[in-house]
Amino acid sequence: MSAQALDAPVRAALAGLLLAMADDEFVLGFWDSEWTGIAPLLEEDVAFASLAQDEIGHAQALYQLLADLEGGDPDELAFGRRPEEYRHARLLDHPRTDWAFSVARRFLYDTADAARLDALAASAYEPLAGVVAKMRREETYHLLHMHAWVERLATGGQEPRARLVAAMERLWPDALCVLAGVDLLVEAGVLAEPLAAVRRRWLAGLAPELERLGLPSPPATPPAGCRGPDRSDDFRWLWEQFTMVRRSDPEAVW
């Protein structure tokens, strides 16, 4: 299915989904890149920075898809909007905080994103299916890495465990926001099942691991305002950081 074959409402919903996914990956990439130089060990520093770079790469591919669909420039989409125009899930409104918090956030995000990518793998919108196939291959390693870290923090003694549990309790409601909204796309064959069903599958898949490690369970429903326009001061700070160079000279050519 090409962009021309889409009805206007489906096309708008697809654009919304692409923007949400791109902003998720983009903002997470910037938050996690904040660990560069200060991660708990040198090897993890390299690994976590590499994961963060991967997310920026995914965001780039998704902004490009959106630009192909709606016109516009991927860089302008990434850097040229006001903070309240970003559509990332509330999960990504939290600051980096401590290591356990960043691990918990990335674990919740990567597992939810994997469920979302599963539901898009056979998308009737072929450009998206192609990008998703590539993202899934990279996310395999992200998942392995985050499962490994959650396991170690959960079983690694009193303090790491306490910090991990506190982080998960704080993040769970906003994590549900990653899989909330847009059901129009199911009828059009862009998405295999409603996001609420994807969310249930994600949570059912996580339940045995959470139970085995004695980690907090999710609440029943996501909060209101899952993807803006209200944005936290922490995100506004991050936005100041990642748009700083561009804002200093918007006409500059690189």
Added chain:
Amino acid sequence: MPGQPMQVYEVFRREREGGPMQHAGNLLAPDPELATHYAREFYGRRQESVRLWIVPRAAIVDLDDPDLLQPPFDRSFKKPVGYSTEIKAKLAQARSRAGTEQVEP
């Protein structure tokens, strides 16, 4: 991670199918699983490897005894160099006789 001392792992990589496993470098990790992840990051994330071996340095049998490796007498006759020099000369002579002389690349 309490109770998990960091260990050094030596990493070997194969650059392309059919190539040899060559020493790439080393890293520190608390266990083999994270060692695998870090090896992937250090020696595989730019698609520069098709296979990695990740070996705890403690598993390597180390030999650096000079009596075994650098004996004091002349051992040049154990090297194939002399033989190969001679055989190359003979080959050149034979080619010359047969009129099939080749220019060395």
